[in-house]
Amino acid sequence: VNIEIITIGREILDGRVIDTNSAFFGQQLTRVGHVPRHFQRVDDIAADILSAFRLAATRARYVLVSGGLGPTSDDITAEVFAKFLGRPLAPHPEAREAVRQAFARIQRPIHDTQWKQAHLPEGVSILPNPNGTAPGFTLTHDGVTWFFMPGVPRELYPMFLDHVLPGIPPDAHFQKWMWMTHFTSEGELQHRLGDIIAALPPELSFFYRTRFPENHLGLSGSCTTPALKKHFAETVHRVSERLGTDVYSEDELLTLERSVGTLAEGRGIFLVSVESCTGGLVAHRLTDMPGASKSYWGSFVTYDNEAKALVAESAGLGDEMRTALERHGAVSEETAGVMARAGAQQCLSKRPGAKVLSVSTTGIAGPDGGSAEKPVGLCFLAVSDGERVLASEKFQARPGLARDQLKLLFSQKALDLLRRQLQA
Amino acid sequence: VNIEIITIGREILDGRVIDTNSAFFGQQLTRVGHVPRHFQRVDDIAADILSAFRLAATRARYVLVSGGLGPTSDDITAEVFAKFLGRPLAPHPEAREAVRQAFARIQRPIHDTQWKQAHLPEGVSILPNPNGTAPGFTLTHDGVTWFFMPGVPRELYPMFLDHVLPGIPPDAHFQKWMWMTHFTSEGELQHRLGDIIAALPPELSFFYRTRFPENHLGLSGSCTTPALKKHFAETVHRVSERLGTDVYSEDELLTLERSVGTLAEGRGIFLVSVESCTGGLVAHRLTDMPGASKSYWGSFVTYDNEAKALVAESAGLGDEMRTALERHGAVSEETAGVMARAGAQQCLSKRPGAKVLSVSTTGIAGPDGGSAEKPVGLCFLAVSDGERVLASEKFQARPGLARDQLKLLFSQKALDLLRRQLQA
Numbered sequence: 046v047n048i049e050i051i052t053i054g055r056e057i058l059d060g061r062v063i064d065t066n067s068a069f070f071g072q073q074l075t076r077v078g079h080v081p082r083h084f085q086r087v088d089d090i091a092a093d094i095l096s097a098f099r100l101a102a103t104r105a106r107y108v109l110v111s112g113g114l115g116p117t118s119d120d121i122t123a124e125v126f127a128k129f130l131g132r133p134l135a136p137h138p139e140a141r142e143a144v145r146q147a148f149a150r151i152q153r154p155i156h157d158t159q160w161k162q163a164h165l166p167e168g169v170s171i172l173p174n175p176n177g178t179a180p181g182f183t184l185t186h187d188g189v190t191w192f193f194m195p196g197v198p199r200e201l202y203p204m205f206l207d208h209v210l211p212g213i214p215p216d217a218h219f220q221k222w223m224w225m226t227h228f229t230s231e232g233e234l235q236h237r238l239g240d241i242i243a244a245l246p247p248e249l250s251f252f253y254r255t256r257f258p259e260n261h262l263g264l265s266g267s268c269t270t271p272a273l274k275k276h277f278a279e280t281v282h283r284v285s286e287r288l289g290t291d292v293y294s295e296d297e298l299l300t301l302e303r304s305v306g307t308l309a310e311g312r313g314i315f316l317v318s319v320e321s322c323t324g325g326l327v328a329h330r331l332t333d334m335p336g337a338s339k340s341y342w343g344s345f346v347t348y349d350n351e352a353k354a355l356v357a358e359s360a361g362l363g364d365e366m367r368t369a370l371e372r373h374g375a376v377s378e379e380t381a382g383v384m385a386r387a388g389a390q391q392c393l394s395k396r397p398g399a400k401v402l403s404v405s406t407t408g409i410a411g412p413d414g415g416s417a418e419k420p421v422g423l424c425f426l427a428v429s430d431g432e433r434v435l436a437s438e439k440f441q442a443r444p445g446l447a448r449d450q451l452k453l454l455f456s457q458k459a460l461d462l463l464r465r466q467l468q469a
Numbered sequence: 470v471n472i473e474i475i476t477i478g479r480e481i482l483d484g485r486v487i488d489t490n491s492a493f494f495g496q497q498l499t500r501v502g503h504v505p506r507h508f509q510r511v512d513d514i515a516a517d518i519l520s521a522f523r524l525a526a527t528r529a530r531y532v533l534v535s536g537g538l539g540p541t542s543d544d545i546t547a548e549v550f551a552k553f554l555g556r557p558l559a560p561h562p563e564a565r566e567a568v569r570q571a572f573a574r575i576q577r578p579i580h581d582t583q584w585k586q587a588h589l590p591e592g593v594s595i596l597p598n599p600n601g602t603a604p605g606f607t608l609t610h611d612g613v614t615w616f617f618m619p620g621v622p623r624e625l626y627p628m629f630l631d632h633v634l635p636g637i638p639p640d641a642h643f644q645k646w647m648w649m650t651h652f653t654s655e656g657e658l659q660h661r662l663g664d665i666i667a668a669l670p671p672e673l674s675f676f677y678r679t680r681f682p683e684n685h686l687g688l689s690g691s692c693t694t695p696a697l698k699k700h701f702a703e704t705v706h707r708v709s710e711r712l713g714t715d716v717y718s719e720d721e722l723l724t725l726e727r728s729v730g731t732l733a734e735g736r737g738i739f740l741v742s743v744e745s746c747t748g749g750l751v752a753h754r755l756t757d758m759p760g761a762s763k764s765y766w767g768s769f770v771t772y773d774n775e776a777k778a779l780v781a782e783s784a785g786l787g788d789e790m791r792t793a794l795e796r797h798g799a800v801s802e803e804t805a806g807v808m809a810r811a812g813a814q815q816c817l818s819k820r821p822g823a824k825v826l827s828v829s830t831t832g833i834a835g836p837d838g839g840s841a842e843k844p845v846g847l848c849f850l851a852v853s854d855g856e857r858v859l860a861s862e863k864f865q866a867r868p869g870l871a872r873d874q875l876k877l878l879f880s881q882k883a884l885d886l887l888r889r890q891l892q893a
Contacts, residue, residue: 061685067484071485082517086507320752326753
């Protein structure tokens with residue numbers, strides 16, 4: 046089954062926007078056993094879009110088009126598709142109703158220009174867009190099924206999942222399994238799983254996906270025989286056993302922060318963070334989950350050493366913090382330990398007897414501030430229940446990472462230290 | 470000048486890797502006045518790559534190809550290009566020397582398979598690759614100039630900048646101007662600038678870019694005559710005047726958080742945040758800038774009401790916070806005000822007499838927790854110097870936004886309230 050993807054819009058050609066939609070298409074189609082065969086990206090130029098449609102029609106069974114459905118003058122996808130079909134562009138009653146409802150939903154008046162989004166080639170069917178004003182549409186013509194979607198990911202993703210993907214028959218034998226890991230390089234995974242990889246029949250294959258700072262490992266293939274199904278299941282089992290707690294999730298939708306939040310909630314534990322080098326990123330990630338308040342209490346971003354001292358003093362740990370800062374410096378195991386304990390104590394002062402876990406980070410995110418002894422990329426982490434430090438870690442990132450990457454990596458380390466403690 | 474981009478590799482079709490190379494090409498080419506006209510992405514399949522080359526040869530003056538230059542069996546770009554040219558693939562002496570040096574640099578032995586990277590179509594010239602083992606190559610053939618580069622960004626970027634971009638003549642007349650705005654929809658910009666847009670000659674054009682929650686407006690065009698240059702400059706002036714303080718930057722690299730940090734640093738002001746609904750995101754954004762410690766002191770993520778009370782108590786505002794919480798609730802102008810004052814006071818307790826600005830957020834990021842009176846998307850913000858509340862805002866986001874979008878939007882509001890206060 047040949048699937049072709051066409052993304053339309055100058056902003057993806059001139060680099061203003063990084064095209065993540067086509068990666069999304071690829072990932073989702075792979076889940077049902079298809080790899081898109083052809084891909085074109087075109088400017089908002091009618092002749093170019095028309096050429097792209099004509100080329101796709103010669104070689105694809107399904108064509109997924111995104112972009113150019115909006116109300117502005119450079120949104121010409123529907124107009125060009127009408128020309129391609131040789132059909133008129135006309136007000137589409139169902140699309141007009143969809144536009145009307147979309148504006149009612151966001152409580153905005155409809156300007157005349159907005160009705161353009163309901164002018165479609167004759168004969169197409171509407172694809173609902175609950176997150177935007179431009180409906181998508183679809184048509185099967187001369188043996189090719191066309192799907193037109195908006196370019197905005199927030200609108201495109203649900204439309205694709207709910208109304209496009211179900212229209213493309215999956216490979217019924219296709220199976221896939223994912224392991225979400227981090228701090229394991231592709232090379233290391235290869236090394237640890239070499240014998241399992243070598244034993245794999247050609248119908249099954251592993252794939253790697255790097256989403257800094259994570260590595261995701263996948264197994265997929267078309268299991269057309271009982272023997273292949275059996276081999277697939279056994280391989281899944283062996284890999285899970287081999288990777289152990291280095292896997293934080295076997296569910297692509299369960300992020301590390303969500304898995305930490307869910308574990309804490311299930312165990313009635315309240316989470317606190319005391320952050321220096323991560324600058325609030327741990328807190329931000331812990332509060333990204335709906336219902337975060339069930340497991341998350343609050344955080345202290347103690348960026349300046351005065352802030353570290355202040356939080357420690359309020360927790361009766363002022364002397365210990367002073368000693369740690371003077372003797373070992375802000376970036377040290379000792380400071381991280383007092384920070385974590387102070388955070389938990391702050392929560393306990395308001396909630397005596399509660400179960401609390403506090404995680405701290407103190408390190409050097411760079412680009413400046415590093416030294417030979419404490420280089421950029423060094424981070425100390427600790428987890429405490431208020432009484433004592435339950436877990437701590439000294440982490441040195443590889444050279445060459447940028448500040449935002451280091452913040453992300455340190456926050457990942459902090460969440461993972463919490464996860465391991467929660468699972469202990 | 471028609472420029473075509475071809476990226477090769479299954480990993481970008483099936484979504485394992487997000488293709489950022491083409492955005493990089495677009496950004497760099499736009500800087501010298503070119504927007505790539507055509508783009509194809511193809512699988513590691515010889516027939517598909519050959520078709521892509523043939524199509525590009527019919528319409529492009531410059532073709533930039535990335536991917537498929539490595540030593541493995543699915544790296545077939547050079548082989549297919551040789552077939553396209555009708556020339557033999559042969560050991561290329563200069564390329565062999567480049568491979569030899571590359572392996573010497575990383576102190577690894579050269580396996581036989583590695584020499585494949587030096588088998589190139591006859592007549593091509595080498596493009597040096599200081600960051601990898603596969604050299605790039607270039608050839609002008611039948612009026613089309615071809616550039617072949619590796620797919621790995623770390624290898625591709627310097628090769629492109631040093632050896633490809635200089636080979637493409639820039640449009641010397643090209644001019645571009647950007648305005649970074651937020652809380653102005655594309656429709657609203659159109660409405661406010663309608664007369665200026667209507668007066669634009671066809672050589673110049675506006676473009677929009679939505680990076681939620683921001684909108685960026687751009688003006689660009691090839692100013693080949695003095696009249697066009699004058700019109701361009703006048704338009705820039707009129708737009709800047711019209712949009713006023715709704716523009717936070719006219720420099721694409723100056724993000725809102727960076728502009729806030731720079732303003733604070735210049736005025737010797739220390740920044741503090743006290744965050745409820747943003748959950749640390751304001752702190753995270755303020756610490757994303759290198760050298761953040763020059764203007765950023767610390768934050769309190771007071772997610773639980775106990776945390777709000779605790780921070781207020783330490784600042785001697787315990788009674789006021791109790792009253793605000795009891796009478797008006799956590800999501801209220803009053804609570805936001807006490808939060809902001811408490812944050813500034815915490816900093817001042819350690820740094821008496823300092824200039825401090827503290828920003829607070831308290832709202833409902835959803836998806837649950839909303840009511841008729843206080844719906845999801847409501848947020849109160851305040852800025853204080855410790856003494857009093859200098860600025861405050863009640864903000865209601867439009868319906869339909871997800872939790873992560875609301876957190877981002879609220880954090881944007883907070884940073885913008887700081888910016889306006891710093892510029893006041």
